[in-house]
Amino acid sequence: MAKTTTPNHAGAARQRGVTMNDVAKHAGVSRTAVSFVLSNRENASISEETRTRIYEAVHALGYRPNAGARALASQRSDWYGIVTEIVTAPFAVNIIKGAQDQAWLDRKFLLIAPSDQADAVGPNQGMEDAATEKLLEQRVEGLLYAATFHRGVHVPESTKEVPTVLINCFDADGKLPSIVPDERAGGRVAVERLLQAGHRRIGVINLDPQIPAAIGRLEGAREALAEAGLELDPELVVPGYATADGGYEAACRILDRYPQEDRPTALFCLNDRMAMGAYDAIKERGLTIPGDIAVIGFDNQELIAAYLRPKLTTVALPFEKMGALGVQTLAALTAGQPIVADQQLVGCPLLERSSV
Amino acid sequence: MAKTTTPNHAGAARQRGVTMNDVAKHAGVSRTAVSFVLSNRENASISEETRTRIYEAVHALGYRPNAGARALASQRSDWYGIVTEIVTAPFAVNIIKGAQDQAWLDRKFLLIAPSDQADAVGPNQGMEDAATEKLLEQRVEGLLYAATFHRGVHVPESTKEVPTVLINCFDADGKLPSIVPDERAGGRVAVERLLQAGHRRIGVINLDPQIPAAIGRLEGAREALAEAGLELDPELVVPGYATADGGYEAACRILDRYPQEDRPTALFCLNDRMAMGAYDAIKERGLTIPGDIAVIGFDNQELIAAYLRPKLTTVALPFEKMGALGVQTLAALTAGQPIVADQQLVGCPLLERSSV
DNA sequence: GCCGTTTGGTAACGCGCGTTACTTGCGTTA
DNA sequence: TAACGCAAGTAACGCGCGTTACCAAACGGC
Incomplete structure (x- = not known):
């Protein structure tokens, strides 16, 4: 278990990453100043000169913020989670694509947790629960559930702890908001x-x-x-x-x-x-x-x-759009805004080709 | 921006989650004891009785560890990242499935970052770089790159900072380890x-x-x-x-x-x-x-x-197997073990159906 | 010459947890 | 009886960062 450098990459870069403190020292300012500049707070007063000094230090040292630490301090992770059987049964992958693109636009990260293909009656709760649990441990700000084909589902209980939206399926018991094709x-x-x-x-x-x-x-x-x-x-x-x-x-x-x-x-x-x-x-x-x-x-x-x-x-079937709409709905929900409707129908456009 | 409870879920559960401290108080022990028990350290001496008291408290309070905080303290995230155009062009989705299942087995989390479909010559470096950067900000322990079809690629520079494995593609310039179909x-x-x-x-x-x-x-x-x-x-x-x-x-x-x-x-x-x-x-x-x-x-x-x-x-095409092998190779790499070969070929099995 | 205000910062706390070093009580041995 | 060792725990530091409270100097008005 000797922690030697792996043969694959330059060993030098592997040591403990450069932190804000390093940047602060390099720029000759306090860490607070660096934090203020990098998260460009509006009401912070930092002179243009130190600002550029800080940016230079960031660049010189190759500083990269630590997302986990930031999440811990700020109490927001910027993560959404999606539990889905789609990766298992790739018919509806575009749901993921749509959700991911939209999340990317919103500067959120989409954590994808796999679930076994669940049958319409009793889903494989074991795996879904585990996946949901894992996502909650990551402190996702919201959850998405997506199915490969339009149907009713039962979601894990823990879902209640966080805003949740269903995509391509609907809540058989409760009344979680859902996005389904029209x-x-x-x-x-x-x-x-x-x-x-x-x-x-x-x-x-x-x-x-x-x-x-x-x-x-x-x-x-x-x-x-x-x-x-x-x-x-x-x-x-x-x-x-x-x-x-x-x-x-x-x-x-x-x-x-x-x-x-x-x-x-x-x-x-x-x-x-x-x-x-x-x-x-x-x-x-x-x-x-x-x-x-x-x-x-x-x-x-x-x-x-x-x-x-x-x-x-x-x-x-408007998979991509449903994915994107799911994320948008989730964003509204986490922001405390009211949702438009419990069930949103997404149109299914006709694609003209040559068989009619 | 009034932070009211969202209409969607019970507001009560939304407050600041229960922490190890709460568990410790509830069980009448120190937080350290809780930490020891939950991460069941071998050389820690905690009586069987307090052990169960702690577990009971965990259960009673619905404690859930905070993955981010743990990552920060322990300096290991248990995350791998995969940058891929696959979600964009879902042909090879099973690579993701294989990688994700294997990661799940290894108790790692696979962060999937989207990349635009890149052409064989000059990939859309912009998006790939951004995706890679995002993953590194999450402090992933290793990186995977996956392509929809077998070809040469150029990976971002920052790849050097962390063990990296290519799936269904190979490194046109350097010599990153890669997994390709035979x-x-x-x-x-x-x-x-x-x-x-x-x-x-x-x-x-x-x-x-x-x-x-x-x-x-x-x-x-x-x-x-x-x-x-x-x-x-x-x-x-x-x-x-x-x-x-x-x-x-x-x-x-x-x-x-x-x-x-x-x-x-x-x-x-x-x-x-x-x-x-x-x-x-x-x-x-x-x-x-x-x-x-x-x-x-x-x-x-x-x-x-x-x-x-x-x-x-x-x-x-053995997509699923390639994905799994990619994660396994990455695991070996991050553990400092030598890799088997720079390029691993995965067999393509014949599937007998009825056309021969 | 004094006071209030703005500009440009800094010290210090806490987020939730892993970890190391230290303490206390008790049974054993010389 | 003193020295010792071990079981069972605890106090305290630090991970990297956001944030609040505070401070010093410069400036303007009367």
């Missing part, structure tokens, strides 16, 4: 797009009908149809597993069920993976997209939607 | 698999021939062929953009160029996105996979490989 509006815009293209008979490949995504998107679809004086034919709504295979099978069923003149001319797939399977079913039958059958997806999973041929028109 | 072995195993299936004429859809991935994978392919007494026909290696469209076009060219008897019976696509396009080209020509043409990919982008029909046999 599934209904998304479903609506998808079907409106199909109607606008002249389609009147639209097949829907559904998800598990219990989950918020399915409920909302279908509701939106119904609304759009109603406005056009149409109804959603229950026969045209077929469920499938949320995979490409599931989409393939569902599409086969729906396409083979009717004679050509009754066949739907468009498919609304409730996610892009299923759309991917639907593509295969359509192509297999010698039909073209969008000529014979138009397809519209949901989620905008870039890797699929942007690379399918033809590229898939779809409705995007 | 592209050559990966290319080899892919082609070996095709040979084993009886293919003798193998088309290769290449990437930009300059990048390490292309160089290594092609080299591996050549080796595998040589061992079977075959040569890599340069005519059968066609470059393409690293997209589905690029793969589609390349596959068309290669398939249409020869009469049926001379046509390659297998395609090695140097990434899965291009394989996705190749699928279309093959199907369009009425050929089946793998009956008429076998396809093997590279990267194992789950979203594509696991959902293509038939599912794509491919070679996986």
Whole structure:
């Protein structure tokens, strides 16, 4: 355990870092003066000359503030924490990106703590609790919880000690503020797009009908149809597993069920993976997209939607925006401001590509 | 700016947290005793009775150690930092997952700092420098740099102050230790698999021939062929953009160029996105996979490989393992142990699915 | 010549904790 | 009985910094 210099980096720089005291000495002033200048306090009176002397010393010595010590003294850490299963199941990484970018803008640091993928019923409380605990030990000023897919969750008790915002999920018991996608509006815009293209008979490949995504998107679809004086034919709504295979099978069923003149001319797939399977079913039958059958997806999973041929028109889940909004909401909360609403809906924009 | 309680959480818990002093008072002992017990020092002599009294007090008061203060006093933060563009371009997210899980195991905290996607030549030094600086202000004990795709990078100067390991990239100037995929072995195993299936004429859809991935994978392919007494026909290696469209076009060219008897019976696509396009080209020509043409990919982008029909046999990039190995290497480095090698190659396992 | 005010600073405390050096009481041994 | 050793703890310093209270000199007004 001999604490020798590691082979990897210049040993010299490794000793106890340079502190404010060193800077003060080098500049020939008190440490207080240095502190005042570096945190540029408005009501501090330091002459322009010593100011520059201090800056020079900082530069000369390569001084770097110690964030931990600062946090300890000032009683604010400038940290937010996010507990998420997203890193485990990277579908919604952009939530992290959005949150992190926004935090960076606000000069906050986002601590990311991993959580196992939790199932909708009883999340793996063990790991989540541990993660939350760790974050609280770091004295984060606020907490975010993010899920990979829109659903209800139960958050650890300790959450109560600090402002908390949920992203892409909602609090099944209490009433923590949450940011979720506006599934209904998304479903609506998808079907409106199909109607606008002249389609009147639209097949829907559904998800598990219990989950918020399915409920909302279908509701939106119904609304759009109603406005056009149409109804959603229950026969045209077929469920499938949320995979490409599931989409393939569902599409086969729906396409083979009717004679050509009754066949739907468009498919609304409730996610892009299923759309991917639907593509295969359509192509297999010698039909073209969008000529014979138009397809519209949901989620905008870039890797699929942007690379399918033809590229898939779809409705995007606003992950990045949700992340950013989460941080903004948290900032408001920690500042003691009232929040806008308990549940904020974020719009799901239509992304036009080539399948409609 | 009135510091009222936020509407969101019980105001009571918000006051200055409970400290070791409170615990000590509650248990009727000195703070030192509490410290000794909580960090269970081996050579401290505390009776079993006071021990339990202290634990009871901890529990009763809901004491939670202050990580920042501990770091300050003990001069070790238990933090590693990772600077990465991965969150921006989520292709290689599993690097983060691997690193984070390993760090969690080691009871370290991984601070993730975002960096803009950097191009191969001159990275956006501004943002990387700022991110690195931020991490050093947190007094991280070590630094990781991770790239979304295997390439050379330039890291900020300040990196020298702390042990540093590169993941999925290598140091273009100096000689920082790095963890990279074994592209050559990966290319080899892919082609070996095709040979084993009886293919003798193998088309290769290449990437930009300059990048390490292309160089290594092609080299591996050549080796595998040589061992079977075959040569890599340069005519059968066609470059393409690293997209589905690029793969589609390349596959068309290669398939249409020869009469049926001379046509390659297998395609090695140097990434899965291009394989996705190749699928279309093959199907369009009425050929089946793998009956008429076998396809093997590279990267194992789950979203594509696991959902293509038939599912794509491919070679996986070991992102998660690289992340974990990066943290392990960093741990060794910070402990002053010598590192195994400057460059560690991580194997790329073959994932059998149904396209060969 | 005296007092009040501004300018330009400094001394000292405390944030929560790790750690070292020291103290006290008690059973053992010579 | 004195010297000794050990178990069981405690007092006090310092980590790097924010912050409050205080001080000395210069200056202006009457």
